[in-house]
Amino acid sequence: MPLRLIFMGTPEFAVPTLLELVAHGHQIAAVYTRAAKPAGRGMKLQMSPVEQEARRLGIAVVTPSTLKTPEALGELRACEADAAVVVAYGMILPQAVLDVPRLGCFNLHASLLPRWRGAAPINRAIMAGDSETGVMAMMMDAGLDTGDIAMAERVTITDAMTAADLHDALAPLGADLMVRAIGALERGMLQFRPQGGEGVTYAAKIDKAETRIDWNRPARDVLRHIHGLSPFPGAWCEMTLEGAAQRVKILRGEIAGGSGTPGELLDDRLTVACRQGALRILQLQRSGKQPMKAEEFLRGTPIRATARLG
Structure with missing residues (x-):
């Protein structure tokens, strides 16, 4: 019973x-x-x-x-x-x-x-x-x-x-x-x-100190770091937006082609160079905003290639 x-x-x-x-x-x-x-x-x-x-x-x-x-x-x-x-x-x-x-x-x-x-x-x-x-x-x-x-x-x-x-x-x-x-x-x-x-x-609790993205790691490690913290607490980096450095959470990405200086934007599609390989950002969230797909973000916030993410 x-x-x-x-x-x-x-x-x-x-x-x-x-x-x-x-x-x-x-x-x-x-x-x-x-x-x-x-x-x-x-x-x-x-x-x-x-x-x-x-x-x-x-x-x-x-x-x-x-x-x-x-x-x-x-x-x-x-x-x-x-x-x-x-x-x-x-x-x-x-x-x-x-x-x-x-x-x-x-x-x-x-x-x-x-x-x-x-x-x-x-x-x-x-x-x-x-x-x-x-x-x-x-x-x-x-x-x-x-x-x-x-x-x-x-x-x-x-x-x-x-x-x-x-x-x-x-x-x-x-x-x-x-x-x-x-x-x-x-x-x-x-x-x-x-x-x-x-x-x-x-599996220790996630510490805020480990949420910042380190682009000086291989692309797959960066991707797994981002995905493991998505959506909460969220892995983040700094982008220069409207003339000032702002914290942006990266919620989803994928491995992409290309190489460059770690943190460097390689194109106008949010492809970011890592220490080995590159990662394309697919979803992100600005402080105080709702999560959005990269295409939506780029329509309202043009980002020039060669810019650096911190």
Whole structure:
């Protein structure tokens, strides 16, 4: 029979998994998510995507600031859940919390563990030039994404993929994977294997200091850097516009022919020289403006060839 679950998640990536669990008849005793935060120009409190969906479905929502108090543990125990499903919740679960559900806590992680344990696996896989990644359903333990693996699916990463593209491919794939894992758990047939000890890497949070584009790198490295940070926080460079240097985010590009001094514009189509090869900018965003395709940008902002991007 369907399981009684606690669901823990926060961003848009977690929403498909919540919806699939509900669609497959599992009872969601409560949804745990991060508390609403001020956002937008009016700085109004904005609920997380998971909270919005949970409230639409009529599911109880809990937004604790900590899970380490006796009160928090008591609230979890009161759910009388068979298992917990965790998808990008954004809060560390202490061992006492992991011990509450009788069948354990299960995490959906967006990488092929043990590669890219941690906070930003989608971004880091693209930025590192990986040829593939995936999603894994795993039993949680007290370590950082160190638990035993139950099931996995793989996805090819192409040079054309941005972090948004990969996110949108992995979210529904992960939802299907987790539903299959919970179904196997329900039947008493879910099996596990330990993670290997080799190939461990950590996907640290993106630091603002690493978002500036370095044209003095090979074109493919620059492209992967741009795509791994697109659309957020966005890789950027400086362009001279209206007589002044302005910060512009580059959101999408492609490898192009040509060579020159790194940062030099090689033509009037926003082809930029890198240390090896060149990259053509396909989509960009000026500060305070909406993202736009390169052709649209150039219609309103002519850029002369031989100009330099900083």
